[in-house]
Amino acid sequence: MRQEEALKIVKKQLTDHRYQHTLGVMDTAVELAERFGADVEKARLAAIFHDYAKFRPKEEMKSLILEQNLGEDLLHYGSELWHAPVGAYLVKKEVGIDDEEILEAIRTHTSGRIDMSLLEKVIFLADYIEPGRHFPGVEEVRETAEQDLDEAVKQAIMNTITFLMRRNQLVYPDTLHTYNDIVSQQGGK
Numbered sequence: 001m002r003q004e005e006a007l008k009i010v011k012k013q014l015t016d017h018r019y020q021h022t023l024g025v026m027d028t029a030v031e032l033a034e035r036f037g038a039d040v041e042k043a044r045l046a047a048i049f050h051d052y053a054k055f056r057p058k059e060e061m062k063s064l065i066l067e068q069n070l071g072e073d074l075l076h077y078g079s080e081l082w083h084a085p086v087g088a089y090l091v092k093k094e095v096g097i098d099d100e101e102i103l104e105a106i107r108t109h110t111s112g113r114i115d116m117s118l119l120e121k122v123i124f125l126a127d128y129i130e131p132g133r134h135f136p137g138v139e140e141v142r143e144t145a146e147q148d149l150d151e152a153v154k155q156a157i158m159n160t161i162t163f164l165m166r167r168n169q170l171v172y173p174d175t176l177h178t179y180n181d182i183v184s185q186q187g188g189k
């Protein structure tokens with residue numbers, strides 16, 4: 001699918017602010033894919049559709065998670081997590097994208113997971129560092145992303161876990177697994 005067609009489809013699902021974020025994620029994902037050798041066209045499409053389900057009503061997302069077996073355990077954690085797996089499901093069903101690597105990158109873009117592919121890391125990181133993001137610590141992650149993809153993903157996930165803990169929010173196990181997986185690959189114990 002071409003960029004213009006994909007953007008036209010996703011624009012209808014999003015607020016203007018979220019559409020601008022999506023454009024930022026797209027440009028950043030393309031840049032990261034080029035830098036680290038991921039498939040640029042897959043990165044572009046995954047980025048365009050990563051937040052496709054962001055504005056679906058919670059009840060709809062809940063029903064889809066249960067009926068389509070998207071991971072019932074998600075319902076015990078923050079609803080902010082739900083749009084990622086629901087997005088992967090709807091992008092396949094409503095948009096007709098059936099590339100499993102793209103769908104998986106959409107599915108894991110919020111929490112990450114163990115053994116993330118290069119494409120998944122690119123999308124996860126692009127979502128965190130796109131130019132419209134202004135979290136504390138994002139500038140350090142942007143600098144790390146100039147050279148070390150895994151280290152940048154680790155820094156982003158550390159920031160997210162810290163943010164959640166400070167707000168007394170539950171940390172989804174996959175979020176912790178992402179952190180542990182990278183640290184153990186780096187030789188940590």
Ligand code: DGI
Nearest residue numbers: 051077078080081109110111169170171172175
């Ligand atoms: O959809 P975006 O805002 O672009 O970004 P995102 O998909 O990374 O979602 C960010 C939100 O997800 C933010 O409110 C924090 C939340 N989140 C990320 N990991 C976890 C989480 N919420 C909970 N409860 N647990 C997590 O592990």
Ligand code: FE
Nearest residue numbers: 050051109110
């Ligand atoms: Fe998201």
Ligand code: FE
Nearest residue numbers: 021050051127
């Ligand atoms: Fe996003």
